[in-house]
Amino acid sequence: MPRSAPLRSLVRFALAVTPVGLALACSPDADPPAASSLVVGLQGDELRTLLSEVTVSTKVDGKVAKEERITRDANGIIPFPRELVLEGAPGAKVEVEVVGTGTTFGSTASAELVRRRAVTVIPREKRLLRLALEGACVVAPGTSAAVCTGDTCRGGRCVSPDVPEAALEPYATDWPVNQPDICRPANAGAPEVVLGKGQTDYGNLTDGETLRLERGPQGGHHLWVALRMKNIKQAGTRTLITAVQPGTGLKATPAAFVFGFEPDEGGYCKLYGLRFQVDAGGALGEAHKPFLGKDLDITIEVTDVAGRTARATKRVHVADKLLCPDGTEACNGS
Structure with a gap:
């Protein structure tokens, strides 16, 4: 029995739209985002002779990503600056913790002297997370100096460890001498x-x-x-x-x-x-x-x-x- 005109029209419409539907389902927009990277830039020149060891622990989306142990070099100093590259999907949560240990005040036992934390995300494009170990944040063992539990120390004060993606610097190979300041802010123009x-x-x-x-x-x-x-x-x-x-x-x-x-x-x-x-x-x-x-x-x-x-x-x-x-x-x- 011949198909009716309305049925034939419906079949033709279905055949016409089916490739479009398949194309949309297979569109690149549905693919997972490409991996990006975050460079953790570690500085601490003023503590390079005080500290005997620095450990860096990182997590991406709650899973251990990279760990590094930095010890004194042949000259007896911690070799700052250092880089640690983390990779993952843009938006993935990143946690970084840096602990510096050493001996001080005549003691021969090694103890934690300084700690720095940061929480951020894998950026959409390669960026720098700058972390500095500062003398103002050194806590001598056995003293009553405040420890920034849950926070982190920066400039001698306890502050939030959260670093929004917008605050991450564009990565440049000269980052150790390229830190933004009040005269040259991040993303600065021509001198x-x-x-x-x-x-x-x-x-x-x-x-x-x-x-x-x-x-x-x-x-x-x-x-x-x-x-x-x-x-x-x-x-x-x-x-x-x-x-x-x-x-x-x-x-x-x-x-x-x-x-x-x-x-x-x-x-x-x-x-x-x-x-x-x-x-x-x-x-x-x-x-x-x-x-x-x-x-x-x-x-x-x-x-x-x-x-x-x-x-x-x-x-x-x-x-x-x-x-x-x-x-x-x-x-x-x-």
């Missing part, structure tokens, strides 16, 4: 530096501005240089000042400083009170004179411990008269 002036604070400096050489108490002659920067590390950064007189090529003696920066507004950090002596190494009383009344191109270059560099140059005009130590111009001509 910037702005040349300024000032002895007691940062002041803006415009191109062509007139600055006065000051005579110091030992007879040298200097300008007060300041700067603002961002996306460069706060500590350990080298600041180099150079200057050349346009037209003549006369150069001032370069000066380098390694000073910490202060936080400033707008995400910048500042440094001021840099004494830039133009006649250092020259004949005092004479070497500064060719700079008076002339233009000078001053360049500031900052380089942090990770090798990030920024520089800026401004042309200033050096006044034809000195500012004397007593705040007057009485020393001119002497």
Whole structure:
């Protein structure tokens, strides 16, 4: 008996949609997520001679993943920094516990001195979990110092061990010298530096501005240089000042400083009170004179411990008269 028209239409519809249904069932979206990795970066330079052993225990989704025992090297120190790579499905719970042991206060028995915990997840892409063993968290055996039961110690305080995925740093091979700080936060942009002036604070400096050489108490002659920067590390950064007189090529003696920066507004950090002596190494009383009344191109270059560099140059005009130590111009001509 021939099929009815409605039945034939239903069969054709079923045949048409069945491959689609199969395709949806077999879609890659239904596959389990690919494995990712989390790098545990362990630091502890300030404790490398105090500790005799460090143990690292890790779990992924409640199961023991990796364990490592770190002992002193041939130089008698714990070889920090260290890396431990954990792998798993994104979102899997990760637990890390680090325990440092050693002897102290004349005792020959080894005891736990410091402990650090962290709880996070396997990230969607390779990330860094930075853990530091700090001197501020050392608890001497037999003392009444508080132990962070259930929490962890950071900066000498008991805090939660939870580290959200958003707080994990992008992994980079230079992570030991690349720790975010207030001047260079995580996911920082390109380094910037702005040349300024000032002895007691940062002041803006415009191109062509007139600055006065000051005579110091030992007879040298200097300008007060300041700067603002961002996306460069706060500590350990080298600041180099150079200057050349346009037209003549006369150069001032370069000066380098390694000073910490202060936080400033707008995400910048500042440094001021840099004494830039133009006649250092020259004949005092004479070497500064060719700079008076002339233009000078001053360049500031900052380089942090990770090798990030920024520089800026401004042309200033050096006044034809000195500012004397007593705040007057009485020393001119002497």
